Structure formats: structure tokens, C-alpha cells
Amino acid sequence: MLELIINLIFLVTITLFGYCTGTFLEKRHYNSIKQREKLYYNLPVIQVKKLSSIDIDENDVISSELVTGCAVVAPDSFKSFTARFVNILGGRVTSYETLVDRARKEALLRLKKQACSADLIINTRIETSDLSSADTNGVAVLAYGTAIILK
């Protein structure tokens, strides 16, 4: 009986703690994302493969280079607890939606940062993979593209 109570207290504390810190960190991350997105407002990141499809002459290109941005985000204990319920009942795992969204936005921002002096980035792809092991899980997002500098 005592064991049960201890387990319960432990679980509730961890979940509540996860909820508080998780919400705080998420808000902070989103604010940072919003600010940095304003910095790179004018850098187009598109996924066209050929420059001719956007009316740019290939001879105008000075250099083209691979740029990448990578971000890893993990859920807090509250999020993963809710996700376990959804694993039984089914439906959308809304708790994980913000995770994946943040990771993708962060990856794109880092991509833009790496290519800050470029005119545009083409052939952009986003790869999402999950890092899940017995104890930890998370989402790793890689965004890569070709940075083009024009004359």
C-alpha cells in the first residue's frame, strides 16, 4: 500500500513538473523562433529544383552550396503521459504537435542562418526522424537545401 502511494506521488510530481517546465520552455522557444524569423524575412527558402522554373538564368549564379539545419526536440513527461493514453484510445496526439512544429521551424531557421549571405535557397527538403529508445524519445529534424548566390 505504501509502495502504491509513493509511486503515485512520484508520478504526479513528475507529470506536474513536466507540465510546468514544458509549457515555459515551449513558450520561450516559440518567442525566440518568431524573433529570428523576422531576421531572415527576405531570404526565400523554396523547393524548386531548377532555377529556370523561377526565371533565373543559370549564368547569373556565382556559387551554390549545400546548407543544412538540424534540431532535436524532446517531449516533457506530461506530454508523453498524455500520448500513452492516445496510444490506447486512438486519435490525434495533439501534445506532440507542437514538438514537431518547433523542431521543423528551428531546423529551417538554422538552415537560413548557415546560408545568411545567400540570395535564395532552393531544393529544400525536410527530413523528420524520431529518436526513441527505452527511456528517452524525441524528434530530430534535418532541413537541407542548396544556397544560391547571384551576381
Next chain:
Amino acid sequence: MKFTRVDIEENVNISDENPLKEFFVLGFKVLLVFASLYIFIGFALEVVLVNLSVEHEENIANFIWDFKEEKSLAESEKKVQKLIDKLSRNIPMNKRHFTVHLISDDNINAAALPGGHILVYSGLLKAIRSENELAFILAHEMGHIVHKDSIKSLSKGMALSAISMFLFGNDKSLNTLFNGSIESLQLKFSRDAENNADKFGLHLLNHTYGHSGGATNFFEKLAKDNKMPTFMYYLLTHPSPQSRINNINDEIKFNNFDLKTVKKIIFE
């Protein structure tokens, strides 16, 4: 083609719901699923158990358990076995064979296992002061076997573990949590079973000896020795000694059983 940047203010990839509210709604639904599975499986098990014949039960029990006889207690074991045989002759329509196994342990305890096996610790024998006391305790354990109490609780426990493993996978913390929370419900079941076994024991004692003397002696001794506050007993499987004494005395009054003084003997 010209690139025009379009600003999207709201984030389309995120849902609007309050995570806390969602957590509680989902948790409640999972609890419903779990509870209905438990009730259903428990019900199904009861139906099967009621129809399990005595021979089946004894065969399965003998298959699982292998009791080793302790040489030092062999004499006492024979004496206790004679007492049990005397009691079992007085159970109406009895088809079971009860076997006692003495265990060399200073704890004051006795247990009933499916298949008619009764375990008695040597500490209990040392604390006994009359044949009737021991007879009551043995009759109580025989009551558990006749009522199939340990089968029911074993199988309910197994059903519970199976369900929680199905629902939660190998996540140990959630499993332990839900196993434990049902445990406190099961304790009540166990206490009802104990009271019924006390009743059975009392009737068997009265039928064998012609009176109910000695039934409460042992519990009175326990109540004196144990200083645990009453509320702690809520958490334990057995009812508190005092409540058992009260229940037994109520039953004696209700049935108008006689109470005669018992002969004092000391067991090995």
C-alpha cells in the same frame, strides 16, 4: 516569377486544445476501458471457477506444488492431521481431502492453498493453549479452501496484471500504479472472505465439539499483543482481531451456540 513573402500569423500546425483538459478527458476514458475489462474478465473467471471440480483443483495444485516434509515436525504434523481429519468428517457433503504441512517458522501464521493444502507455522503451534483454539484456526483455513478464496484472488490478480500489461505495454510505472489502486479494492474482498471463513470455522467447530468454546481465545490474545491502531487494519488483508472477535461473538449469539470451558493442552 516573383517571390512575394506572405506572412501567416496563426500557426496552422498546432491544435487549440488545452493540454490539461485533454489529459483528464483521456485519462477518464482510459480508466473506463480498464474498469470494464477488469469487471468483464473477473465475471468470466468467476463463472469458470464455480464449475471447476474438486479433482481438477487438486490435480492442478499437486502439479504446481511439491511439499517437503520436515523431519523434526513429523510427529506434530501427524497430530494436527488427525485433528483436521476429525474436523473434515463433520463437513457436510465433503469430497475434499485436507492435508496439513508444518513449516518451521517462528511466525504465528497459517495459510490455505488450493487443493486442500493447509500450511501451519510452528510459531502458531507454540502459541496455542487448547485443542479448540487450534481446531478453530484450522476450520477457518478449511473454510477458505471450501469457498475457493485463494483461487479467486489469484486469478483476479493475474487478470489484472494481464490487462494492465495490455493497456500500458512494458511501462513499469503505469503498470504498478494501476495494479496498486485496484489492490485496495481487493482488500475489501479479502476481508469479506475472512469473515465468511470465520463463520464457517465457527459452525464447523460447534458441530464437531458440540460447543463454541475456544473460538475467540486466540484472537483475544492477538488483540492484547498487537498495539496497532484500528485504522491501519483498513490497509491489511485481515480484519482487526477485535472486529473478528466481535463478529464471532455475534454469530455465537445469533445461533445460540453453547460455550463450555476448554481443556488446556500445549502443542509441541
